[in-house]
Amino acid sequence: MLKLTPVLLALLATTASAAPATYQLALSVRPDGKAARDYTVKVTDRTCGSVKARTSVGEDEIRVCADSPEGNHVTLHVEWVMRADKSEVNTSSTAVVDRGGKLELAGGIAKLQVAIQ
Secondary structure, three states, X not given: OOOHHHHHHHHHHXXXXXXXXXXXXXXXXXXXXXXXXXXXXXXXXXXXXXXXXEEOOEEEEEEEEEEEEEOOEEEEEEEEEEXXXXXEEEEEEEEEEEOOOEEEEEOOOEEEEEEEO
């Protein structure tokens, strides 16, 4: 029984060190001439998070996936739909972003800023 204990401890230590990184994403929808709408999403490596919100001035749908982490970099896949009045923005993008960095998507009548923390 004593011989198994170090093996179990080694397996537990290996499993604990393999935990995926967590990213907190600050999302800000900035429609032209209107107040920004801000959201926060947390994702881990190779997972996705989403926001769906409807307000009196519009509707937002944002899906962000984190993939292929390498050191301080992560690949973000962003899909964004914004509806306001009789207009709609529908865009998607993939970018490699550093932790602490920002990504901005332009959609004609609005912009989406994504900050990774």
